Amino acid sequence: MTESASETAVPAAGGWRALYPYASQYFRTAGGFRLHYVDEQPDASAGERNQGGKTGPVLMVHGNPTWSFYFHALIAAIRKSGRAVAVDHIGCGLSDKPREFSATLENHICNLADLVTHLDLRDITLVGHDWGGAIGMGCLTRMPDRFSRIVLMNTAAFPPPFFPWRIRVLRTPLLGRLAVQGMNVFARSALTMATERGLSGPVRAGLVAPYDNWNNRRATYEFVRDIPTRKSDPAWKILEQIESQLASLGQKKLLIWGMRDWCFRPSCMDRFLRHWPDAATLELDDAGHYVMLDEPTKTVDAICSFVRGQNDYSVSGRQGS
Numbered sequence: 001m002t003e004s005a006s007e008t009a010v011p012a013a014g015g016w017r018a019l020y021p022y023a024s025q026y027f028r029t030a031g032g033f034r035l036h037y038v039d040e041q042p043d044a045s046a047g048e049r050n051q052g053g054k055t056g057p058v059l060m061v062h063g064n065p066t067w068s069f070y071f072h073a074l075i076a077a078i079r080k081s082g083r084a085v086a087v088d089h090i091g092c093g094l095s096d097k098p099r100e101f102s103a104t105l106e107n108h109i110c111n112l113a114d115l116v117t118h119l120d121l122r123d124i125t126l127v128g129h130d131w132g133g134a135i136g137m138g139c140l141t142r143m144p145d146r147f148s149r150i151v152l153m154n155t156a157a158f159p160p161p162f163f164p165w166r167i168r169v170l171r172t173p174l175l176g177r178l179a180v181q182g183m184n185v186f187a188r189s190a191l192t193m194a195t196e197r198g199l200s201g202p203v204r205a206g207l208v209a210p211y212d213n214w215n216n217r218r219a220t221y222e223f224v225r226d227i228p229t230r231k232s233d234p235a236w237k238i239l240e241q242i243e244s245q246l247a248s249l250g251q252k253k254l255l256i257w258g259m260r261d262w263c264f265r266p267s268c269m270d271r272f273l274r275h276w277p278d279a280a281t282l283e284l285d286d287a288g289h290y291v292m293l294d295e296p297t298k299t300v301d302a303i304c305s306f307v308r309g310q311n312d313y314s315v316s317g318r319q320g321s
Helices: 068-078 105-119 131-142 165-171 175-183 185-193 201-208 215-225 234-246 266-275 296-308
Strands: 025-028 034-040 058-061 084-087 124-130 147-155 252-258 280-284
Touching: 025 105, 034 068, 034 105, 058 068, 058 131, 068 084, 068 124, 068 201, 068 296, 084 105, 105 131, 105 234, 124 131, 124 296, 131 147, 131 234, 147 266, 147 296, 165 175, 165 185, 165 215, 175 185, 175 215, 185 201, 185 215, 234 266, 252 266, 252 296, 266 280, 280 296
Parallel strands: 058 084, 058 124, 124 147, 147 252, 252 280
Antiparallel strands: 025 034, 034 084
């Protein structure tokens, strides 16, 4: 069921709330946990309120260690004429952070699919970043008829081709847990390591606001622990299944890439292009992993144009190696 309820208490210091003034909605997952999302549509005075106008809803799926706040500029743009839905995975953002929830790729995919069904979203544009790409594509491949367009940014939907040491060290059972849950190293280091242009004070504050104590950072650590390193890992098998279906997907596709990302490198985009040679691309040479924060105007404009079918950039010639 959907609930309009008082949201999980999150510190509002730093001015981030002005960038994220959206009403909170909650959906009860099969496990009984409250999954937070925003569902923004145009005011009645701006035109008919419907399932997102002529183009359908835009569904935004975040990765780790971010939350729906990452998409604050895109939500503001889409809601002017369409429907913007942005989720917080269980354990993240303003969603419940229960100790008994296992923050695995499979569970996140199931929760997202249940929300899509509950809201009866159709003609969806999926926008996925980081782990949100794998989660979103996992959902899409299980219900492809509900999706019309795909936008992926610095992500993967296949087993990881490499594992950066800066993340690998955070997987260690003792040191990693103390660093991520105790000192919030992952989220705080990303404020500088995931961006090439730097972030404003309110954006920095917003990104880390929900992750203010040991328990509230548990899912951040579990996300890292769930990264598969061998074929026997459950997430590896799921990612293999998703990749095996990529070439058969008929949705329109746009890949937006921060080319200075040291984690989801340009070679990840090239791997998508081997499956999707007809995908449009927007390569941003001066952007890092937080591509939407490094280049907010270019990314938002590109996505809005793509949703409207008005993109004026060419299909990329990059096809990987």
